[in-house]
Amino acid sequence: MHVDINSYxxxxxxxxxxxxxxxxxxxxxxxGRTCVIAASKEAKKLGVGTGTSAYEAKRLAPEIVFLxxxxxxxxxATKRLKKIFxxxxxxxxxxxxxxxxxxxxxxxxxxxxxxxxxxxxxxLIKDDLGEFVTSNVGISWNRFLAKMAGxxxxxxxxxxxxxxxxxxxxxxxEFKDVCGIxxxxxxxxxxxxxTRLYDLHFVTDEQLETEFGPYWSKELRKMSEGKEPSLFAHxxxxxxxxxxxxxxxxxxxxxxxxxxxxxxxxxxxxxxYKAREMQLSGRWAAVSLSGEGQHWWSHQRVDMPIxxxxxxxDILYHQLYSQWDRTFNVIRWRVVLxxxxxxxxxxxxxxxxxxxxxxxxxAAQELNKRFGLFTVRSGVLLQRPLIxxxxxxxxxxxxxxxGP
Numbered sequence: 222m223h224v225d226i227n228s229y230x231x232x233x234x235x236x237x238x239x240x241x242x243x244x245x246x247x248x249x250x251x252x253g254r255t256c257v258i259a260a261s262k263e264a265k266k267l268g269v270g271t272g273t274s275a276y277e278a279k280r281l282a283p284e285i286v287f288l289x290x291x292x293x294x295x296x297x298a299t300k301r302l303k304k305i306f307x308x309x310x311x312x313x314x315x316x317x318x319x320x321x322x323x324x325x326x327x328x329x330x331x332x333x334x335x336x337x338x339x340x341x342x343x344x345l346i347k348d349d350l351g352e353f354v355t356s357n358v359g360i361s362w363n364r365f366l367a368k369m370a371g372x373x374x375x376x377x378x379x380x381x382x383x384x385x386x387x388x389x390x391x392x393x394x395e396f397k398d399v400c401g402i403x404x405x406x407x408x409x410x411x412x413x414x415x416t417r418l419y420d421l422h423f424v425t426d427e428q429l430e431t432e433f434g435p436y437w438s439k440e441l442r443k444m445s446e447g448k449e450p451s452l453f454a455h456x457x458x459x460x461x462x463x464x465x466x467x468x469x470x471x472x473x474x475x476x477x478x479x480x481x482x483x484x485x486x487x488x489x490x491x492x493x494y495k496a497r498e499m500q501l502s503g504r505w506a507a508v509s510l511s512g513e514g515q516h517w518w519s520h521q522r523v524d525m526p527i528x529x530x531x532x533x534x535d536i537l538y539h540q541l542y543s544q545w546d547r548t549f550n551v552i553r554w555r556v557v558l559x560x561x562x563x564x565x566x567x568x569x570x571x572x573x574x575x576x577x578x579x580x581x582x583x584a585a586q587e588l589n590k591r592f593g594l595f596t597v598r599s600g601v602l603l604q605r606p607l608i609x610x611x612x613x614x615x616x617x618x619x620x621x622x623x624g625p
Contacts, residue, residue, distance in 0.1 A: 222323040222335065223359040223367035224342060226302075226350075227376050229319035231261035233298055234288055236351035245269065245282040250611075252289050253472055259290070262376060292611040295319075298350055305345050322364050335360045339379040365400065365449045372398040387447055391419040401444065401452045409433070410441075421445035464503070464559035465496045469608055474512055474550035481510075481551050485538055486601040487608045488556045493530040494594055496558055497586055502526035502567055503558040508537040511553040517545060520557075526567045527558060529582050530599070 226232065231246040245264035247257040257264075257273045264270075267282040278285055299318050306313040312324035323342075325332060332338035339358035346356050359371025361382040373394055374380035382390050396407040399418060410416070413424055413432060421429075421441060429438035440450045467488040475481050485508065496502065504526050509518035519541040527533050537556060570576075585597040595607050 222325055222339060222342070223316075223320065223357075223364065223371040224302075224306075224323065224339075224346075225320040225357045225359075225368075225371050226346070227355045227357060228260065228262045228265065229298075230259035230290060230295060231264070231288075232354050233294060233350070234291070235261060236353040241286060242353060245285040247273075247275065247278050247282075247285050247287050248290050249275065249287055250290055254289075257287075290611070301349055302346065305342075305349060309342070309345075320368075322367065336379050336381060343377070343379070363447075363449045364453045365444065366447055368400050369394060369398065372400070388419065391445075391447075392417055394418065399444065401440065401450050406437070418445055461501070461563065462499070462561060464557055464561060465492050465499075465501070466555060466557040466559075467491050468553065468555035470553045471551075474552050476550045480605075481542075481554075482538060483601055483605045484554050484608065485542070485556065486534055486599055487605075488554055489533050489537060490530050490598060490602075491594065491608075491610055492556055492558050493528075493533055494586065494589060496561070497528070497582065498590070500564045501561045502528040502564060503561045505558070505560040506533055506536050507555075507557040507559070508541055509555045510542075510551045512551045513549040515549040517548075519545065522560070525570060526562060528564075529578050531578065533558060534599075 230248040234248075235241040235246060241261075243263060244261070245267055246261035247264055247269060248259040249256065250258050255275045257269060257275065257278050258271060260269045260271065260273070260278075264278070264282055264285055267285075269278045269281050269285065273281070275287060278287075295318055299315065302321065303313075303315055306315075306321055306323055310323045310325065310328055312327070314322045314324075316322055325335060325338070339360060343356050343358060347354060355377035357371040357374050357376065358379040359367045359369065359374060359382070360379070361367040361370055366382045366387070369390065370380040370382045373390070394417065396402045396410070396416070396418075402410070409432065413428065415421055415424060422445060426438065426442065429441055432438075433441065440452075443450050469484065469488060471484070475484070504524075505520065505522050506527060507518060507520035509516065511517075521536055521541060523536070527536070533556075569579075588597045589595065594610060595602065598607075
């Protein structure tokens with residue numbers, strides 16, 4: 222079963238503020254941004270969608286209300302959804318902030334009527350998140366088909382793909398509603414006369430491999446046969462992340478060295494806070510900067526795992542960045558800590574300076590965890606606007622944001 226909350230970012234704000242209900246709402250990443258990252262059901266009906274510029278959205282929907290995203294609120298709602306699902310089935314997967322898969326294989330005696338169970342799930346979501354919050358439920362024998370059923374179902378409804386109706390779905394569903402087929406792939410398929418999944422039955426494997434190569438030819442064939450493509454490869458819930466990173470694009474080019482330094486420190490502190498919450502340290506660090514059509518990046522591998530924000534800052538800023546003869550002004554920053562390992566499996570230095578720094582980091586971590594990130598912060602960030610954490614739709618820091 223695939224459960225997808227309709228127009229998640231906007232709907233949660235409409236639930237909270239009844240004055241917004243029935244009105245087109247566009248969600249921007251932050252105040253001053255000019256790209257819509259999510260739209261309400263009302264805005265979508267007028268042609269406003271993800272990626273629409275604020276200017277174009279205003280033209281399409283003159284009455285549209287623009288609001289900044291509230292990522293902490295969205296994440297809180299996702300955690301509440303997780304609790305609902307965990308109380309219903311033993312095997313579930315949070316696929317993104319607003320959607321999840323529930324495996325009903327071992328629950329058929331408990332829930333013999335899957336569609337009735339789907340309506341029950343919809344009501345539980347309304348009971349918890351609010352009556353205005355609607356969801357689509359798709360049901361089938363695997364995640365690929367369940368998601369497809371949910372995508373094309375009317376808003377707030379339950380749909381099921383079965384052996385009897387799968388050909389109908391494959392012959393009528395547009396590629397925009399098929400997870401795994403983006404616009405570029407759709408255009409290439411159109412060159413073969415393929416506009417629906419059903420059309421792939423009339424294309425040979427040799428033709429597919431000639432046009433798309435060995436990987437995508439097999440993936441497309443899986444889809445045409447109703448099998449799960451690799452996109453849905455299952456990952457263990459407690460799988461350790463391979464890296465922790467954070468990036469940000471500014472509002473304007475940064476010319477001031479103090480600003481570049483502060484933004485880098487801000488991102489580093491968030492990365493290390495997340496890594497420490499998961500009790501992870503890393504041996505590979507990287508920084509990249511972009512602006513004025515140019516790009517610079519550098520990296521370093523270390524022998525002793527990085528566990529402290531000051532360590533990472535010394536490597537990325539004082540060692541790597543300071544060696545670069547800056548040739549452009551910066552508008553985008555990215556920092557990465559990779560080659561991660563658990564504290565339980567990495568050595569802990571007994572050097573007095575390291576131990577003293579660890580005690581400081583522990584104390585700061587506890588205070589920030591209790592009162593909010595950056596309650597305790599580096600002096601580099603004093604008198605500077607803080608860059609707060611945000612949650613991506615597909616939960617790149619899944620283990621950190623949702624836990625085991």
